[in-house]
Amino acid sequence: MSTVRQTSTLAIVSLVSGILGWTLLPLLGTIAAIISGHMARGEIRRMPDRLEGDGLAVAGLILGWVAVAFWVLGLIVLFAFFGGLFWLGSQ
Known part of the structure; x- marks a missing residue:
C-alpha cells in the first residue's frame, strides 16, 4: 500500500x-x-515519501530571485542616471 503524498504548504506559500x-x-x-x-525544498528533501511540491517551490524561488535581480538592476540604473546628472551639473 502506497502512502498519499501531500503538497508542501511552504511550497504553496512560496509560489503565492x-x-x-x-x-x-x-x-x-x-x-x-x-x-x-x-525552506520548502529542504522540507521536501527531508521527507520525500510524505511531501511533494518541489516544482511549486522552485517556481516561487525563480519569481523571487528574478524580482531581486530587477530591483538591483533598477537601483544600478537609478544611481547611474542621477550620477550622470550630477556629473553633467558639475561641469
Whole structure:
C-alpha cells in the first residue's frame, strides 16, 4: 500500500508569495517567496515519501530571485542616471 503524498504548504506559500512579489507586495512578497521556497525544498528533501511540491517551490524561488535581480538592476540604473546628472551639473 502506497502512502498519499501531500503538497508542501511552504511550497504553496512560496509560489503565492512570488506572485504577490510581482503584483501587490513587491518587497515583502519577494522576501517571503525566497525564504519559504528554500525552506520548502529542504522540507521536501527531508521527507520525500510524505511531501511533494518541489516544482511549486522552485517556481516561487525563480519569481523571487528574478524580482531581486530587477530591483538591483533598477537601483544600478537609478544611481547611474542621477550620477550622470550630477556629473553633467558639475561641469
